[in-house]
Amino acid sequence: MTAALGALGRPVLEALAAIGRVALFAGAILSHILRPPFYLRELGASLLQIGWFSLPVVGLTAIFTGGALALQIYAGGSRFNAEAVVPSIVAIGMARELGPVLGGLMVAARVASSIAAEIGTMKVTEQIDALVTLSTNPLKYLAVPRVLAATLAMPVLVAVGDAIGIMGGWLVGITRLDFNSAAYLKNTVDFLEPWDIGSGLVKGAVFGFIVALMGCYHGMHSARGAQGVGRATKSAVVSASVLILAANYVLTELFFTS
Amino acid sequence: MITLSNVHKAFGANRVLQGVNLSVASGTSMVIIGGSGTGKSVLLKSVLGLVRPDSGQITLDGQDVTKADRDAFLARFGMLFQGGALFDSLRVWENVAFRLMRGAKALPKRDAREIAIEKLRRVGLKPEVADQFPAELSGGMQKRVGLARAIAAEPEIIFFDEPTTGLDPIMAGVINDLIREIVVEMGATAMTITHDMSSVRAIADNVAMLHGGVIRWTGPVGEMDATPDPYVQQFIHGRADGPIESVR
Structure with missing residues (x-):
């Protein structure tokens, strides 16, 4: 009985300890964001890496998702003569949910993995120790610019993804579903409210923070050797993805059910 | 002591x-x-x-x-690490001048680069190496760059x-x-x-x-x-x- 309770309690305690460690790590990063020195060059490089170079993958994800969404809504809506809702549902679905969530997951795969691998390699090759001996706080130099860049870049990526996703729906609508182009666009604009877009952008910022936080946390806590870096990379992507989905549910509850 | x-x-x-x-x-x-x-x-x-x-x-x-x-x-302190521990994303001179360009006594970029090149010369490396990345250097050259970085701030x-x-x-x-x-x-x-x-x-x-x-x-x-x-x-x-x- 005691052994069974122990087996049950140990992972729970480990999970709680891990949550505590991540919370302290996030707190340390937030506390450093507004305090000098500011590494603007590193922030610029991170914005380029995380924002600009993620545009293709976010754009491609969005256009195919928007197109598939239009086909699904048309097929589902035709069961009760509601085909006309395709433009508005595509727009709302992309802006509120699919744009930020799928964009966040794609960026998690691309960015959390690369941050964890880069910082993890720096750790095992003693570059992080070298930073300390050169009077540079590794958290401030490596983690803060990446977390800030991801938090700032992700809403922009979501906005671009929303626009491309809606365009994907429009393209499928006018070429495959016989919608009139002007009517489709008018329907989209008429039904889309500012908060539909705003909520998605807020979600994007939160997801960007999560992605970079997980990449930095697992990179900084990477174990020795290639296996350690590999494990850190995998953990960063998995934890970022799960946290994005969990945060999405919490934010949706917060934004749309009260 | x-x-x-x-x-x-x-x-x-x-x-x-x-x-x-x-x-x-x-x-x-x-x-x-x-x-x-x-x-x-x-x-x-x-x-x-x-x-x-x-x-x-x-x-x-x-x-x-x-x-x-x-x-x-x-x-x-200055330290030469076993594997060099040079920063891959920075050029050789930026590695050497890393400490010189940061902190309260940070030097302008041009001055820091000059000192870095002088330190590289001190460890037997030519100024042309300054603009290369660490990955482009041999193990012995990386050790020398690490040594130059360790002594850069004297x-x-x-x-x-x-x-x-x-x-x-x-x-x-x-x-x-x-x-x-x-x-x-x-x-x-x-x-x-x-x-x-x-x-x-x-x-x-x-x-x-x-x-x-x-x-x-x-x-x-x-x-x-x-x-x-x-x-x-x-x-x-x-x-x-x-x-x-x-x-x-």
Whole structure:
């Protein structure tokens, strides 16, 4: 009985300890964001890496998702003569949910993995120790610019993804579903409210923070050797993805059910 | 003067340092020898605060290193890491000038670059290397760049972690000579860890042997060959038989 309770309690305690460690790590990063020195060059490089170079993958994800969404809504809506809702549902679905969530997951795969691998390699090759001996706080130099860049870049990526996703729906609508182009666009604009877009952008910022936080946390806590870096990379992507989905549910509850 | 008094450090059940006592006088070169896994790197990192000892005291000029102002304390040190630990994303000159361009006394980029090129020249590298990335250099060149970075801010104390590991004997000799020249020229205090006996003879004023978590023997390099200590004798002659267990 005691052994069974122990087996049950140990992972729970480990999970709680891990949550505590991540919370302290996030707190340390937030506390450093507004305090000098500011590494603007590193922030610029991170914005380029995380924002600009993620545009293709976010754009491609969005256009195919928007197109598939239009086909699904048309097929589902035709069961009760509601085909006309395709433009508005595509727009709302992309802006509120699919744009930020799928964009966040794609960026998690691309960015959390690369941050964890880069910082993890720096750790095992003693570059992080070298930073300390050169009077540079590794958290401030490596983690803060990446977390800030991801938090700032992700809403922009979501906005671009929303626009491309809606365009994907429009393209499928006018070429495959016989919608009139002007009517489709008018329907989209008429039904889309500012908060539909705003909520998605807020979600994007939160997801960007999560992605970079997980990449930095697992990179900084990477174990020795290639296996350690590999494990850190995998953990960063998995934890970022799960946290994005969990945060999405919490934010949706917060934004749309009260 | 760097003084370690009864320093202990364990990682789980592995008690690496078990009461290390050691003094390194200012302006001298101390080389710590010992087999792989005996805690030489842990000892060096404990002085720098990269590893926190479980107990004991480490002082620099009489001041407890854990209570010193961190930036001011680290500004007195330079370190050459075993693998170089150069920052892959930065050019060679930016690696060398890293400390010079940061902090309260940060130099303008142009001045920092000039100093970096001068330091590269000091370690035998041409100015053309300055704009390359570390990955484009050979192992020996990376060690030299690491050495240039360690001396860029003209520190009072320089640590060398296995400076010749992975180098051919000729390049190892070149690095040993450079270290000796630079330490003498700068009047710096040096602490080196190595198991390369040619490095010991080239670099050391004094030698300390770490084994079993404690300093087994310490003394001037000139007395090392004559000491009757069986651990030192086995180590410096590379014998398989003796008090130090070897795995065959």
